[in-house]
Structure formats: C-alpha cells, structure tokens
Amino acid sequence: MDENLLNDLIGAAIKAGADGADAVLARRQSLSISVRMDALEEVEREEARDLGLRVFVGKRQAVVSGSDTSASAREKLVERAVAMARLAPEDPYASLADPALLAKGPRPDLDLLDTYEPSPEELEHLARMAEASALTVAGVSNSDGGSASWSSAKWLLATSDGFMGTHAASGFGLSASVIAGEGASMERGGEGRSTRWHTDLPDAAGLGLEAGRRAVARLGARKIESTTAPVIFENRLAISLFGPLIGAISGSAVARGVSFLKDQLGQSLFSPGFCISDDPHRVRGLGSSPFDDEGVANRSMNLIEDGVLTTWLLNTASAKQLGMVSTGHASRTMAGAPGVSTSNVTVHPGQKDLAGLMADAKTGLLVTSMFGPSLNANTGDWSIGVSGQWFEDGAPAYPVTEITVAGNLIDFYKRLMVGSDLELRGASNAPSVLIDGVAIAGR
Secondary structure (H helix, E strand, C coil): CHHHHHHHHHHHHHHCCCCEEEEEEEEEEEEEEEEECCEEEEEEEEEEEEEEEEEEECCEEEEEEECCCCHHHHHHHHHHHHHHHHHCCCCCCCCCCCHHHECCCCCCCCCCCCCCCCCHHHHHHHHHHHHHHHHCCCCEEEEEEEEEEEEEEEEEEEECCCCEEEEEEEEEEEEEEEEEEECCEEEEEEEEEEECCHHHCCCHHHHHHHHHHHHHCCCCCECCCCEEEEEEECCCCHHHHCHHHHHHCEHHHHHHCCCCCCCCCCCECCCCCCCEEECCCCCCCCCCCCECCCCEECCCEEEEECCEECCCECCHHHHHHHCCCCCCCEECCCCCCCEECCCCEEECCCCECHHHHHHHHCCEEEEEEEEEEEECCCCCEEEEEEEEEEEECCEEEEEEEEEEEEEEHHHHHHHCEEECCCCCCCCEECCCEEEEEEEEECC
C-alpha cells in the first residue's frame, strides 16, 4: 500500500540519522485531445508516480524527489536526502508543523473525485463540437483549435510525527479558440472551462459559440488617445487585480520585507463591506483540499473582512519567522520545501451588474483581455497591457486595443466598486470591478 511505502521511507530516513521527516506520493493519469479544422491534431496520455522526501538534521533540511519507487531507488533517495541535509546551512525556522495544528479526526467530504473516465473518442467528440460551433459564428474565419481533457490524481502526505493524509481529485477541461476577420484585420478569441466533475462541464456547442462571439467582438479594434477615465475589468479576468494582493500577504514576502502591504495588517484597504474569502473546503472546488501540504488543518477564512486586511498567509516556516501560527496555507511540490498558496479565493459580489457599473461610469474602458503585467512589489505600482471595449453613455461603442492601464494598487483598492456578476469559473473568482479615474496610455 502507498501508506506503508511512505511510512517505510520515513522510518528509513530516521534510521539513517534524520531527526524528522515528511514524505509525499503523487499518482496522476491524464488524457487530452486537440483538434483543428475538424482534424485530429494531438493526443497526449500521461501516467506518473512521483515521490518526495524532506528530512531534518537539527535545523538543517533537504528535499529530494524521484519517480522510481522501487526499494533500491528509495534507499538511494534516503541516503541522498540525509547527506544533503547535513551539508545544508542552518535554518532556524525549518521544522515539521506543530502536531497540535495537524488535521485530526474525520476529514470533510469535498466531492473532488469523479470516477468517470471518458474515452479518447468522447473527448475528441467534445473538442470537435466546440470548434465546429465556434466556426459557425458569422465573422469567424479560422480556428486555433478545440481541446478536451481529463485527469485523475491522488496525493498522500506522511510525517514522522504520525500524520497520514490522502485526498484524490479529478479534472475535466474543454476549450476552443478561433480567429475572426481576414488579412490585416484579424483577432483571436476563445472560451474554456475546467471542472472537477464531468457533468459540470458546459455544453460544448454553447462554449464554442461564446468563443466565436468573443473573437468577432474584437474586430475593428482602434487605438485611442491617452487619457484618464473609468475602467471596468470584466468578471472573467478581474481576479487578476487581486493576484498581487495575495502575493503581498504571503508570510514569506512579509518576513523578507518585499511586500507593499507589509505594514497594513489590521488596516482598511478597501471600502466598508468589501470581502475576500478563501475556502479550502468548497465542494467540488478547483483549489479544495482537506488539509494543507504540511498536514495542518485548513479552514474557510476572510482575508479581507469589511474592507480590513485580517491575516497573512502562513506556513510553518513563515509563521515561526513572524512569531505567529500557521494559517493552513502551506503548499509544496515534490522537489521543494513548502511555500504558501491560497485555495478557493472569492471576491464577494456587490449590488450592480455589469450594465449597472457601465451606467454609473457613463464613459470609459471595459477590459476584456490582459497581458504583460508589471508590479513593483515594494510600492504596489502596477501596469498591464489590455484590450476591450470603449463604452459611452453606459453602452459599448467600439473595440479598442494596444492600451496600457497603470496606477498604484493601494489607491485602486480604496476606490474600486465590485459588481454582482460573480461566476465560479476557477479556483479564484471575482465579479466585474469598476475603478474610477485610471490612467490609460494609448497612442
């Protein structure tokens, strides 16, 4: 059994001279199918089994990984890990998680594993349907392709303190991308969704139609003069505004002093009533797990509550460095020590839909595509390339492109207004967001 394998590995590490250890085992299998212009383009099948071992010798630690789980390979893995740890520099914050914080008792049923495994023919059919539907949209001239995928994974974690935890999850994906227009006037657009369960995927034909509509909506895009105006970030990408915030409240960034929010804990960053939550126990959530990657019990919490920053995101090491307690946000790969990550982040919705936000703003920019962000992690100065729709009198007027919006995120956060159009499309989600008076660089 996999549990016995991990326990044997940890026992071997202790016998070889480690003072403590944890081990992870990941099994994964996946299948993805891509088509283009109604022809099969690519089939990818993966089956992997990976092992990771972290050992502690005093205050020194080392992490090694491998894909060979045979007895001889595990013996070499242990030898290498202990030898590396003895040579590593001391880290006063390196340790296993506090046993008092480990997840104990019954684990929540998060409904993450759909045992249904689609055939290659079924995935190909879905990919073809999505692409074919996108190509029926008037103005669409070519295709970047359609794709469908399935995966199933199992993750096990064991520690020398006696923790043993496992969870499994499935994933299903569907996407299409097409080109609208001809010659010098061509634009790309696409649509894609990922879910835990097969039955939660959207209709392939409907997804394709949305991909086609989004491509055609960008035709005839203009450049505009530089100006200052209201900017609305549509719901499918508005969460990008809050990615820098998540990075800035990471305990490791705060401890190193490279966070534009390092002095803001307990302070009002947003307007009253504003809330951002992180929920690792969302049923069928793309970021859900019953415990963090150090075995610490995790829970739903508000990162921003009534506009106030309530917490840092902490694993064991960053919590020790800051004199605090882990918040259950440890995240690790096979080959490295735990870092910090969120689970299912949600910016809670407001009262007005997208049309209402546009009506309030009257004239401005609706951002539907973003690329090339730039952030000064110490100050919060932020800029990003965008394209979208210019709107006037609260209604879309014409598509625009080759624009950069810029400003300071702390200032943006204080002034933004959230819409009501929240959709749970991924692990992190937000409704549309309006910010008044943003610097827009055009031609």
